[in-house]
Amino acid sequence: MPKTRMLCYIALWLFCLSFEAHPQQAIFPEPLSPRIANYDIDVRLEVKSRILRAKEVLIWHNKSTDVIAEMQFHLYLNAFRNTRSTFMKESGGTSRGNKIDKDGFGFIEVNKIALPSGEDLTARMEFIQPDDGNIDDRTVFRLPLSKPIKPGETISLNIDFTAKLPQPPFARTGAKEEYFFVGQWFPKVGVWEDEKNSWNCHQFHANSEFYADYGVYNVRMTVPAENIVGATGLEQNVTDNGDGTKTHFYHAEDVHDFAWTTTPEFKEFFTEQNGVKIRVLMQPDHAGQAERHLAAARVAMEYHEKWYGDYPFPNLTVVDPRRGAGGSGGMEYPTLITAGTAYGLPDGLRVVELIIIHEFGHNFWYHLLASNEFEESWMDEGINSYTESRIMHAAYGEGSAINLFGIKLDDQQFQRISYISNADFDPTIRKAWEYYNGNSYGANSYSKPATLLFTLENYLGTETMLKCMQEYVRRWRFKHPTSKDFIQVFNETSGQNLDWFFDQALNSRATLDYSVASISSKELTSPRGFDFTMKTTDSTATDGKQDDDGRADSVNGRGDSTKKKEPKQYESKVNIRRLGEFVFPVEVLVKFDNGEEVREHWDGRELWKKFTYQKPAKLVSATIDPDKRIWLDVNMSNNSKTLEANMLGVNKLSARWMFWMQFLLDSPEWALLSRGLNFSF
Amino acid sequence: MILESLKVGLRRAWAAKRILIIYYLANLFCGVVLAVPLRNLLSVKISETLLGESLGGRFDMNFFADFITNFDHFGSTWFGLVMIIPIFYLLTNVFLSGGVLSVFASEEKYSTTVFWSGSARYFGRFLRLWLMALPVFGIFFLIIFLEKGVTRLFFGADPYQSITYWAGWVRTGLMASAVMLSYIYFDYARIYAVMHDETKMRRAWLMGLKFMFGNFAKVVLLALSMALISVVVMLVYNVLANQLVAANALVVLMLFLAQQVYIFFRMYMKLAAFAAQTTFFQTVSAASAMVATEPTAPEATDELPEGLPA
Numbered sequence: 001m002p003k004t005r006m007l008c009y010i011a012l013w014l015f016c017l018s019f020e021a022h023p024q025q026a027i028f029p030e031p032l033s034p035r036i037a038n039y040d041i042d043v044r045l046e047v048k049s050r051i052l053r054a055k056e057v058l059i060w061h062n063k064s065t066d067v068i069a070e071m072q073f074h075l076y077l078n079a080f081r082n083t084r085s086t087f088m089k090e091s092g093g094t095s096r097g098n099k100i101d102k103d104g105f106g107f108i109e110v111n112k113i114a115l116p117s118g119e120d121l122t123a124r125m126e127f128i129q130p131d132d133g134n135i136d137d138r139t140v141f142r143l144p145l146s147k148p149i150k151p152g153e154t155i156s157l158n159i160d161f162t163a164k165l166p167q168p169p170f171a172r173t174g175a176k177e178e179y180f181f182v183g184q185w186f187p188k189v190g191v192w193e194d195e196k197n198s199w200n201c202h203q204f205h206a207n208s209e210f211y212a213d214y215g216v217y218n219v220r221m222t223v224p225a226e227n228i229v230g231a232t233g234l235e236q237n238v239t240d241n242g243d244g245t246k247t248h249f250y251h252a253e254d255v256h257d258f259a260w261t262t263t264p265e266f267k268e269f270f271t272e273q274n275g276v277k278i279r280v281l282m283q284p285d286h287a288g289q290a291e292r293h294l295a296a297a298r299v300a301m302e303y304h305e306k307w308y309g310d311y312p313f314p315n316l317t318v319v320d321p322r323r324g325a326g327g328s329g330g331m332e333y334p335t336l337i338t339a340g341t342a343y344g345l346p347d348g349l350r351v352v353e354l355i356i357i358h359e360f361g362h363n364f365w366y367h368l369l370a371s372n373e374f375e376e377s378w379m380d381e382g383i384n385s386y387t388e389s390r391i392m393h394a395a396y397g398e399g400s401a402i403n404l405f406g407i408k409l410d411d412q413q414f415q416r417i418s419y420i421s422n423a424d425f426d427p428t429i430r431k432a433w434e435y436y437n438g439n440s441y442g443a444n445s446y447s448k449p450a451t452l453l454f455t456l457e458n459y460l461g462t463e464t465m466l467k468c469m470q471e472y473v474r475r476w477r478f479k480h481p482t483s484k485d486f487i488q489v490f491n492e493t494s495g496q497n498l499d500w501f502f503d504q505a506l507n508s509r510a511t512l513d514y515s516v517a518s519i520s521s522k523e524l525t526s527p528r529g530f531d532f533t534m535k536t537t538d539s540t541a542t543d544g545k546q547d548d549d550g551r552a553d554s555v556n557g558r559g560d561s562t563k564k565k566e567p568k569q570y571e572s573k574v575n576i577r578r579l580g581e582f583v584f585p586v587e588v589l590v591k592f593d594n595g596e597e598v599r600e601h602w603d604g605r606e607l608w609k610k611f612t613y614q615k616p617a618k619l620v621s622a623t624i625d626p627d628k629r630i631w632l633d634v635n636m637s638n639n640s641k642t643l644e645a646n647m648l649g650v651n652k653l654s655a656r657w658m659f660w661m662q663f664l665l666d667s668p669e670w671a672l673l674s675r676g677l678n679f680s681f
Numbered sequence: 682m683i684l685e686s687l688k689v690g691l692r693r694a695w696a697a698k699r700i701l702i703i704y705y706l707a708n709l710f711c712g713v714v715l716a717v718p719l720r721n722l723l724s725v726k727i728s729e730t731l732l733g734e735s736l737g738g739r740f741d742m743n744f745f746a747d748f749i750t751n752f753d754h755f756g757s758t759w760f761g762l763v764m765i766i767p768i769f770y771l772l773t774n775v776f777l778s779g780g781v782l783s784v785f786a787s788e789e790k791y792s793t794t795v796f797w798s799g800s801a802r803y804f805g806r807f808l809r810l811w812l813m814a815l816p817v818f819g820i821f822f823l824i825i826f827l828e829k830g831v832t833r834l835f836f837g838a839d840p841y842q843s844i845t846y847w848a849g850w851v852r853t854g855l856m857a858s859a860v861m862l863s864y865i866y867f868d869y870a871r872i873y874a875v876m877h878d879e880t881k882m883r884r885a886w887l888m889g890l891k892f893m894f895g896n897f898a899k900v901v902l903l904a905l906s907m908a909l910i911s912v913v914v915m916l917v918y919n920v921l922a923n924q925l926v927a928a929n930a931l932v933v934l935m936l937f938l939a940q941q942v943y944i945f946f947r948m949y950m951k952l953a954a955f956a957a958q959t960t961f962f963q964t965v966s967a968a969s970a971m972v973a974t975e976p977t978a979p980e981a982t983d984e985l986p987e988g989l990p991a
Contacts, residue, residue, distance in 0.1 A: 640732070
């Protein structure tokens with residue numbers, strides 16, 4: 001015991017020593033998170049070879065109730081080591097349209113891993129492949145410890161490593177000429193899950209993001225003296241080394257990852273939102289769009305704080321990737337996000353705004369609430385896509401994503417298009433690499449959750465939805481929430497049991513599709529044949545029995561020989577079908593030609609429902625979900641029927657289509673010319 | 682000479698209204714064939730829904746999403762037609778151009794006999810000429826690579842996006858130039874073939890090139906003048922069409938009429954181009970024939986220069 005205690009003291013002393021050597025201002029007076037995984041990294045960038053040489057000190061606290069005999073680490077950069085890694089096999093060598101150059105592969109090598117006492121643990125390292133058994137994948141290793149870590153104890157490990165960045169930036173990390181975006185770059189400890197009594201440390205997959213514990217990071221980056229650096233956290237100081245390099249020291253608290261970028265080309269722009277300093281690092285040829293970036297960042301921060309709670313960090317850095325380095329664009333890290341634009345991008349094409357609002361949103365749904373993106377990607381990407389669409393609409397109105405040449409596309413509509421194109425391959429919750437394909441991963445991680453949350457918002461009402469979301473953020477800040485936690489918050493806060501909804505939406509691939517199958521309306525004539533007194537019925541009587549609402553419970557009426565001249569009666573029928581497996585309560589609006597409207601509510605459980613009416617008016621139309629609240633409906637076109645055909649829309653669309661055909665037949669060169677100009681990101 | 686050719690071209694094209702209608706009907710026919718599958722599909726799917734009315738106004742992106750997802754069988758039907766109709770349209774245009782040029786070369790208003798016999802007479806020749814001209818079109822399109830070469834020469838292999846963006850516009854301009862040169866060349870080669878009743882298309886191929894490059898500035902200026910008129914009318918049409926968005930039958934009818942008037946105008950400009958270029962060709966040929974005959978025949982005769990129709 002004394003020996004263990006001694007080791008702990010040594011580790012603590014070394015940890016304190018490292019802070020003394022590089023004093024930094026504390027960002028928060030009190031820790032906001034458990035600060036389990038803390039890193040102190042000294043890294044030197046060799047520009048020409050794209051090599052990083054680094055020394056890392058990891059101080060890891062066992063805050064579980066378990067005795068831990070081994071540790072597990074991610075070596076993400078080994079995904080780009082060769083074509084045999086799991087990432088490369090799954091991706092086919094292409095990620096978001098980017099390919100690694102012939103000589104652009106990257107890697108990470110742990111040269112030495114040792115305890116502060118000097119005990120070398122390097123030989124104990126063993127690569128493991130917990131997900132697919134691919135022995136050529138070296139993105140995870142286990143480290144059996146010479147001494148288990150008991151609950152409440154701390155371990156410190158000194159790790160020497162060398163890494164080479166892929167070129168061009170691939171899957172969000174890498175280099176392009178003088179530009180470097182350095183993400184997923186250091187040996188990173190997995191997450192010990194107390195309840196499972198095991199490490200959660202998955203291999204790096206083509207369709208997955210990350211999961212990590214919070215901590216404090218002190219990172220010193222040595223780069224060419226002329227370079228500008230942007231990184232997670234706050235810059236503490238810059239030291240000129242006198243050898244043409246400078247060391248930039250960054251400190252970050254209560255974050256669970258650290259990324260940085262550097263190039264001599266960055267142009268810096270600044271703004272502030274509610275006391276948070278926003279710094280935008282632009283490429284020189286995009287400097288004209290700096291205000292667009294700053295404004296989008298302000299919008300993102302304003303709405304997130306207004307709707308979902310406080311952004312506790314003092315700063316945000318937005319990075320504009322270099323031309324030819326789009327692989328590092330559109331990515332999130334704590335307090336550092338990457339955007340993406342193109343020179344000449346029209347204002348109406350709101351790519352910049354959409355990306356920045358989305359990536360900033362991750363600072364809530366991935367950073368403040370550190371869910372497991374390997375296993376429940378929807379909890380970050382999906383919730384974030386929903387909030388992104390809400391903010392885009394609030395900030396930019398109709399045509400929030402595209403408003404160009406008369407074409408208007410809302411972000412919310414865009415989400416729905418993406419979802420319904422890949423609606424039924426997988427349930428929403430799956431491990432990221434187990435989806436049918438990349439499109440299914442995209443639909444289930446991004447667009448389906450966004451669409452289902454819009455549906456839920458319309459079901460609960462905006463106020464209740466906001467309360468639920470705010471409570472979710474408040475309760476799970478700086479923790480690792482799961483889908484169950486999310487659902488629990490919603491059930492408790494809304495005061496309703498929503499399991500029926502989430503079960504279908506998250507754990508099944510059921511699609512939601514209600515359709516008006518048919519409608520009819522015919523004039524009632526009196527029944528013919530014998531009545532119960534064996535007399536023939538009056539052929540002109542039209543006395544349909546109906547309830548107060550005019551709905552018939554029987555279409556058989558009795559003849560009345562003493563009839564007065566009454567208005568014509570019609571029997572109208574509306575047949576609704578549930579075509580998908582997803583059960584959801586629906587509203588049906590039935591309109592009659594005397595202006596009368598009837599709203600029906602159907603729980604949607606059965607396969608069909610028939611409504612029959614007897615009224616002195618003819619049916620005009622029947623519409624399911626008349627207020628367009630059910631965004632999960634995979635086919636809204638079958639949601640209504642009219643008794644009379646209306647060819648206006650058919651004629652207009654056909655005429656437009658024919659016109660374009662006539663035009664292009666006569667001038668096919670226009671199709672060719674439109675290819676001349678394209679935006680390259 | 683250019684302005685005069687242009688004026689004559691516009692006047693003669695208007696005078697040949699029957700040909701204009703034939704051209705328009707050919708275009709309309711192909712357009713209808715390509716539009717029928719969509720119309721049938723929409724009739725079945727939306728005419729008896731509320732979309733039947735609402736889509737008469739602004740386009741609904743939710744409907745678009747449903748369309749591309751749920752009506753995907755439309756694509757296969759339509760793509761089948763897309764493989765056939767443009768070829769049919771091209772052949773029709775090649776066929777009709779023989780008749781048009783015969784009429785314009787004869788300086789008559791319109792003669793059914795001249796038009797249809799000209800169409801029939803030159804169809805085979807023009808088809809051969811078109812095939813022979815393909816390499817020429819290819820060479821014209823090589824000018825597009827000028828942009829890449831110049832960009833690389835001055836800005837290296839990794840230029841800023843500001844360079845590639847403007848280079849994109851230049852590339853588009855070069856593409857437009859290549860298209861225009863191809864049209865000009867093919868038109869003058871055909872005009873030569875008709876004016877000389879040439880049966881050897883190799884000769885027409887060569888003479889077309891010779892004429893175009895011999896009068897390069899003028900032929901390009903004439904073509905640009907026509908293009909400018911077309912662009913102005915296109916802009917006017919766009920402004921008008923963008924106003925016609927209300928969901929009522931009259932507005933939809935007005936939009937349809939505006940579209941068809943615009944297409945009719947395009948056909949008119951196509952004929953006007955033929956007429957103007959024929960006039961230009963005749964004027965230049967006449968002038969050069971005069972110059973060529975002057976030393977040997979100082980006394981002018983009433984005979985027309987060689988190659989011009991009687």
